[in-house]
Amino acid sequence: GGVQGDPSCQHCCQQPCATLFPVGQVGWFVFQVALLDIDICGPSIPKIMGLEGEQVHQSGSGWSPVYVEENLGVMSVGFLLSSPDDAVIWRGPKKNGLIKQFLRDVDWGEVDYLIVDTPPGTSDEHLSIVQYLSATRIDGAVIVTTPQEVSLQDVRKEINFCRKVKLPIIGVVENMSGFVCPKCKNESQIFPPTTGGAEKMCQNLSVSLLGKVPLDPQIGKSCDSGQSFLAEAPESPATLSYRNIIQRIQEYCEQHHLQEEKIM
Numbered sequence: 001g002g003v004q005g006d007p008s009c010q011h012c013c014q015q016p017c018a019t020l021f022p023v024g025q026v027g028w029f030v031f032q033v034a035l036l037d038i039d040i041c042g043p044s045i046p047k048i049m050g051l052e053g054e055q056v057h058q059s060g061s062g063w064s065p066v067y068v069e070e071n072l073g074v075m076s077v078g079f080l081l082s083s084p085d086d087a088v089i090w091r092g093p094k095k096n097g098l099i100k101q102f103l104r105d106v107d108w109g110e111v112d113y114l115i116v117d118t119p120p121g122t123s124d125e126h127l128s129i130v131q132y133l134s135a136t137r138i139d140g141a142v143i144v145t146t147p148q149e150v151s152l153q154d155v156r157k158e159i160n161f162c163r164k165v166k167l168p169i170i171g172v173v174e175n176m177s178g179f180v181c182p183k184c185k186n187e188s189q190i191f192p193p194t195t196g197g198a199e200k201m202c203q204n205l206s207v208s209l210l211g212k213v214p215l216d217p218q219i220g221k222s223c224d225s226g227q228s229f230l231a232e233a234p235e236s237p238a239t240l241s242y243r244n245i246i247q248r249i250q251e252y253c254e255q256h257h258l259q260e261e262k263i264m
Contacts, residue, residue, distance in 0.1 A: 033071060033111060033112065034065065034073050034111045034113070036103075037076035038125045040077050040088055040098060040099075043076045043088075045074060045076045063106045075102055099129060100128070122158055126161065138168065141168070142170050143169065144173045145175065145198050146174065146176045147174060148193070149194055152197070171252070173213060174211070174213065179214055190215055210248050213242065214238050215238075216236050218233045
């Protein structure tokens with residue numbers, strides 16, 4: 001099995017978890033996948049995955065995750081709130097306690113991949129998940145940015161964080177990367193990459209650029225309604241980008257597992 005984190009950093013909204021959404025729903029359909037949302041103060045996974053209003057049930061073997069499909073289980077603090085509008089006002093120790101409980105007490109069953117969605121930045125949640133999973137040989141982190149320097153500035157910090165805690169970096173995804181007109185197919189830079197965008201940053205920091213996802217209003221609509229964007233808009237340029245990114249992540253993980261087997 002494999003473990004991946006997503007220390008995303010985005011200052012605009014094409015939905016914070018837009019990159020995780022299609023990966024969970026389409027790209028991993030042959031695998032048994034667990035999706036863990038540790039964005040304690042802003043859990044958006046239940047909304048994006050069409051699971052709002054669902055509740056976590058407890059059995060003799062622990063908490064049962066909420067299933068989108070037979071092969072995709074989800075756990076989020078959002079399932080524990082009486083209303084999606086409730087604010088979670090917790091200090092670090094309480095957040096850390098819940099993350100540990102999610103990892104220890106949730107009956108995930110046998111899974112091939114655990115995908116962890118984190119909040120932006122490098123805070124308690126990131127330190128906790130890296131510490132608690134340190135013995136599991138984490139595949140790595142997928143870092144999400146937008147083209148603007150204000151976002152890239154924070155992402156550089158996240159890359160440095162990953163290196164300091166020895167967390168491998170699978171690569172960077174540039175979200176909201178231009179807009180392709182559905183009629184004439186011309187591309188416009190809505191958020192101009194004034195300092196070269198993710199591509200230049202990845203070159204400077206020797207990190208892989210997994211791909212660029214262009215703006216598409218349908219992504220926001222799909223996330224709001226909990227529908228699969230790839231199924232709703234199969235011809236969108238963003239769908240092609242998502243599929244390429246998914247393939248690159250899968251190839252990285254397969255290679256990573258082969259290397260581990262050789263070492264063992």
